Every structure is written in structure tokens, then in C-alpha cells.
Amino acid sequence: MRVEQAYLESVLANFRDIKRTGEGVLDQLSEADLHVIPAEGSNSIAIIVKHLAGNMRSRWTDFLTTDGEKPTRNREEEFEGGYATREALMRDWEEGWQVLLDTVESLTPGDLLKTVTIRGQKHTVIQALQRQVVHYSTHIGQMVYVGKWLKQAAWQSLSIPRGQSQAYLEQMLRQAQGETEN
Template structure:
């Protein structure tokens, strides 16, 4: 296996581990927990998922051929409360991850050093993948912290 193949396999493994962590957190939450905000300035888990899914669909649709910031993406709207059920949240989560993983698994070793564009800036594919691993990892961390806060509040009583 060459370095590029190893990188792609490792990337898939890292993304799948982040998705699994989120899946495990979601399995422990009641419906209302997805929409809880500890303060007016906070984002609920549902809003975080909505943002992550929007980012995933924008970045990974036509990954090698189009700018990762699609004209159809409405980033600001991702931070509004539009999802209304646990099912909506999980559907958005899974739709985003399906796009990421299908695209990533379709990449070939020769694609790793190609140049792509995100927000009109050029990046080599390896850097773009690392950028997204970091981005999604930070949001999965927010989701985990939010769930921990909810859990602590429930058992304070």
C-alpha cells in the first residue's frame, strides 16, 4: 500500500470514528434533549447537526470539481431552529455523513495531491480532508459536551 492509499484509508477510519461517537451520544438522548439550549446564545445539538450536515453536503458534493462552498448553501440558516424532531436531526446527520463517506471512499490515490477550491481558496486534497476532520471533530466534541451538560442537569435533582 502506498502513502496516498494509507492516507485515504486512515481518513475514512477517522471520519467513521467521529460519526460513531455522535451516533452513540444520540442513542442516549431523549427527543427534547436535541433541542435544549443552556443559554440564549448557545446552539442546540440539533442546530450543530444542521450546520455540520450543511457543511458536509456543500464541501463533499462534487468535491474534486466544484468550490466546496456551494452557491445553494445557506450557512446562516443552518444556525436557525428548523429541525423539529429527533428523526429530522438524525436524517440530517446521516445525509451529511453519507455524502462525506461516499465521496471519500470514491477517491483514488492519485486524487490526494490534486488541487481543489474551498471558498475561492485553493487547497490540496490532503489538506482539505484534514481541515474537515478537524472541523467535524470540533463539532462532535460540542455535541458530546452538550449531552454531558444535559445529563448532569438531569441528575442534579
């Protein structure tokens, strides 16, 4: 496999992991929890989802041919209001991710060094992909933090729970050993 194809597969896996982590947060929270603003000047999880979905639709629609900041996007509006229902939030979440995943899946190794623009600034496709991996990871991290704050002791860890690092490592080593024996 060429390094370019391996990179595309890695980025796609990163985006899917980021999405899965966000969904792990959303699954643990009530509809009311989604709208809690943890501190003045902060955003609720619903607002973060609204921003992510708006960003994804803007960045990934016609990714290779139009500026990633679409004239139809109203970024400021993404930080106002919220969603009337959990279903509306989840629909927006899924639509944003679907545009992203469909676009990334359609990219070829030959696309990686092409130039795209975001707010008039030129980026290689590689740079644009990395920019969005970082951006989305930051916001999903915010969602995790707010979710943990809201749920306190009832929070179900989305990674290795505290106190279980050694057991997890041993399990991974056993799995790796089993793979080399087969």
C-alpha cells in the same frame, strides 16, 4: 500498501469514528434534549447537526470539481430553528454523512495532491480532508460536552470512563499479546 492509500484509509476511519461518537451522543438524548441551548450564544445539538449536515452536503458534493461552498448553501440558516422530529434530524445527519463517506471512499491516491477550492481558496485534497476532520471533530466534541451536561450522572461514557484507565490499558495489552501469539 502505499502511504497514500494508507492515508486515505486512515482519514476514512477517522470520519467513521467521528460519526460513531456523534451517534453515541444522539442515542443518549431525548428529542427535547436535542433542542436545549446550554448558554446564550451557544448552539443546541440539533443546530450543530443541522450545520454539520449542511457543511457536508456543500463540501463533499462534486468535491473535486466545484467549490466546496455551494451557491445553494445558506450557512446562516443552519444556525436557526431546528428539526420538527428526531427522525428529520437523523435523516439529515445520515444524508450528510453519506455524501461525505461516498466521496472519501471514491478518492484515489492520485487525487491527494489535486487542488480543490473552498470559498475560493485553494487547498490540496489532503489539506481539505484534514480541514474537515478538524472541523467535524470540534463540533462532535461540542455535542459530547452538551450531552454530558444534559445527562449528568446518567451519561454513558463514549471513551474510557474515569477511573478505568488502568483496566482498559491492561485489556488492550492482553489483546495485543494475543495477536502476537497467533
